[in-house]
Amino acid sequence: MSDIYKDINSNYEKLSETEREVINFVLKFEDIENLKLRDIKEALYISNATVIRACKKLNYETFSELKDAFIQSREEKRSVYPVKSNFLQELDRIKKDTLTTLELVDEKNIDQICNCLIKARRIFCIGTGSSSRVASEFNHKLKSVDLWTNDFSDKMLIEHIPQISTVEDVVVVFSLSGQVEEIDETIIKIKSNRTTIISITNMAAIKLKSISTYCLLTSNPSDQKRICSSLMLYMMSTLIYEKLITKVPSFE
Incomplete structure (x- = not known):
């Protein structure tokens, strides 16, 4: 035919x-x-x-x-050209994002972040929207190694942090988009207190990266219209925690 x-x-x-x-x-x-x-x-x-x-x-x-x-x-x-199911398409995307994120990992950077967390008087874990769940879980992990920490997802409570943070404190920001204007403004105020800022966000978050003392980057979501997964943020938080437990005395 x-x-x-x-x-x-x-x-x-x-x-x-x-x-x-x-x-x-x-x-x-x-x-x-x-x-x-x-x-x-x-x-x-x-x-x-x-x-x-x-x-x-x-x-x-x-x-x-x-x-x-x-x-x-x-x-x-x-x-x-076989048509892939939605599941296989999503699996391919996760594989691609994971490999890209792992290529961005700098062990020295993670080591410095862990040292800051161990030395901190207080740790404030910040995350809004879907990133708040990652911040909450990371807060729980830090508590498990007896570090003073709290998580904040409410914007009004986050805006209060600049009034209490000091040079001895550390703020850890989880941001999937890295483009929350209100949070960026608050972080700038916190940094003016000489508080250490650690951000875990995507590679397109130029402003948040420039504000931060230390920054861990994840792959940038290719399709901004779709609801992005927080998986890469979880992965980075896990890498920090796994490195941290090798440095905390009670886990030696």
Whole structure:
């Protein structure tokens, strides 16, 4: 059987305006297996004879032959370019993001962050939106090694931190987008107290990175419209914790 798209391309000029409407209708029809002559007839208000003439001008004797050609072409494309399920597409994205994030890891940077956490008088873990869950879990991990720490997700409470933070304290900011203007303004105020700022955010968060004393970067979400996973933030928080427990005396 010949290639339906080559046949259309070669013979399209031979078709009358009405016959072109027929072929265009078939091209756009998604459920080609269940397409019937009466569907075209009722949609375009034309006769069966017009549909058959269009088929014959494309070198197909019957409408069934035309349908079979479309189906075969689609199946051949699927065999060469298999359509991945949404799950497999998401799995590929996670693999890509994970590898990119791991390539950004600097062990020396993580080591310096751990030293700051161990020496801190108080640790404030900040996160809003979906990042708040990561901040809360990281706060729990720090408590497990007897560090003084609290997590903050409410913006009003976060805005209060500049009034109490000192040079002896550390603020850890988790931000999936890295573009929360209100948080950036608060962090600037906190930094003016000479408080150490540690941020875990994506590589596009230029402003937050510039404010921070130390910054761990994750891959930048490629599609800003989709709801981004916090998995990369969790991964970075885990790397800090795993390094931390090797340095805390009670875990030696």
